[in-house]
Amino acid sequence: VPASSLLFRARFVLPISSAPIDGGWVRVRDGRIVEVGAGRPIETHEDLGDVALLPGLVNAHTHLELSFLEGRVPPASAMPAWIQSMIRERLAPRDETAAGAAIERAIASMMASGTVLVGDITNSLAAVGPLRAAGMAGVIFHELTGFAPADPVGQVAAAWKRVDEANPTSSENCCANSVVAHAPYSVAPELFRAIAGARGREPLTVHTGESPEEIAFLRSGGGPFKELIEQIGKWNPDWTAPGCGPIEYLDRCGYLQPGMLAVHGGHLSIDDLARLRGAGGVIVTCPRSNVWVGAGVPDVAEFYRLGLPVAIGTDSLASVDSLNMFDELAAVRRAAPSIAPSKILESATLTGAVALGRGAEFGSLETGKRAELVAVPTASVAADDVEEYLVSGQPHSHLRVVRPR
Numbered sequence: 232v233p234a235s236s237l238l239f240r241a242r243f244v245l246p247i248s249s250a251p252i253d254g255g256w257v258r259v260r261d262g263r264i265v266e267v268g269a270g271r272p273i274e275t276h277e278d279l280g281d282v283a284l285l286p287g288l289v290n291a292h293t294h295l296e297l298s299f300l301e302g303r304v305p306p307a308s309a310m311p312a313w314i315q316s317m318i319r320e321r322l323a324p325r326d327e328t329a330a331g332a333a334i335e336r337a338i339a340s341m342m343a344s345g346t347v348l349v350g351d352i353t354n355s356l357a358a359v360g361p362l363r364a365a366g367m368a369g370v371i372f373h374e375l376t377g378f379a380p381a382d383p384v385g386q387v388a389a390a391w392k393r394v395d396e397a398n399p400t401s402s403e404n405c406c407a408n409s410v411v412a413h414a415p416y417s418v419a420p421e422l423f424r425a426i427a428g429a430r431g432r433e434p435l436t437v438h439t440g441e442s443p444e445e446i447a448f449l450r451s452g453g454g455p456f457k458e459l460i461e462q463i464g465k466w467n468p469d470w471t472a473p474g475c476g477p478i479e480y481l482d483r484c485g486y487l488q489p490g491m492l493a494v495h496g497g498h499l500s501i502d503d504l505a506r507l508r509g510a511g512g513v514i515v516t517c518p519r520s521n522v523w524v525g526a527g528v529p530d531v532a533e534f535y536r537l538g539l540p541v542a543i544g545t546d547s548l549a550s551v552d553s554l555n556m557f558d559e560l561a562a563v564r565r566a567a568p569s570i571a572p573s574k575i576l577e578s579a580t581l582t583g584a585v586a587l588g589r590g591a592e593f594g595s596l597e598t599g600k601r602a603e604l605v606a607v608p609t610a611s612v613a614a615d616d617v618e619e620y621l622v623s624g625q626p627h628s629h630l631r632v633v634r635p636r
């Protein structure tokens with residue numbers, strides 16, 4: 232028996248792939264969008280009322296396993312200091328049950344605030360079970376560090392085995408798997424090469440261009456990051472500073488590949504950003520986190536001006552106070568007042584979905600994509616202002632996730 236379709240009418244429909252519709256509808260069958268149109272439908276429909284209906288949001292960078300650190304790592308004036316307090320809290324004895332519950336709460340809060348797809352960084356794989364249980368789609372980025380690795384190829388093979396066992400990707404609802412590197416100051420060139428060499432279908436990602444100290448470390452080989460690595464006993468005396476920017480360095484290490492997600496990037500030079508764009512890379516901006524860790528507000532408008540695909544992530548509860556993408560959208564808007572709100576909404580939906588390899592199913596209201604929709608109350612917002620309203624950070628506590636099956 233062919234399933235009948237459901238029709239949802241809304242005051243505003245934002246397909247993202249095309250201009251907002253003032254008074255429109257979305258037809259859904261079997262959990263997929265079959266048609267988007269304008270006007271008031273004559274046939275039976277559910278009227279969602281005075282709302283903006285848009286595709287579910289994409290949080291392209293978070294660390295759900297750090298959710299237990301919420302409120303425990305204070306804002307810092309510089310990134311190395313923030314890392315030190317984060318590591319201290321992370322290594323302190325903890326209640327594993329409470330840490331697991333914090334992950335579940337974090338996932339629930341993401342879903343309730345309209346996020347449907349996530350790029351989650353994990354060292355411990357602690358969030359894999361909760362993500363599977365919640366039916367959240369995305370990419371599990373199993374992250375490695377190793378500045379003096381003994382057996383990089385073996386380390387990468389073991390990581391792939393761990394993540395594939397924890398998350399066998401058989402159902403279309405699960406997250407896909409990838410093994411990735413943490414950052415240029417925590418991963419040796421041999422390990423970057425081994426990770427890139429064992430890459431699967433999913434994209435690579437890396438934290439880079441996050442702080443001025445990282446840039447200085449790659450230029451000179453010294454500074455707070457060297458001290459930090461020495462302190463934790465991981466310094467590699469054979470390592471020599473490349474004397475270039477991080478993206479050029481990643482390129483030399485074979486890690487800069489099409490689709491690579493460069494997370495943060497606020498301290499990358501124009502040359503490095505151009506190199507990233509030329510290689511088919513993506514920037515994932517997390518401005519609230521950058522401010523929290525003491526790295527400063529990134530020049531988000533420059534990412535757009537240079538023609539880079541810009542995705543958006545919240546980062547973890549160790550450096551932001553919510554995983555609500557509408558809060559992050561407001562921070563992006565404040566950081567890039569010259570950029571059209573439509574571009575920022577595209578970043579949080581379609582660009583993020585494509586970056587996570589799921590552009591065929593998520594990110595816009597188009598035929599064939601999944602009907603995972605967000606209905607945001609718009610009250611007295613005028614048609615010309617609806618996109619601006621959505622990135623304004625005004626309360627979205629009454630938003631509704633529409634996920635017909």
Ligand SMILES: [Zn+2]
Nearest residue numbers: 294352438546
């Ligand atoms: Zn991160």
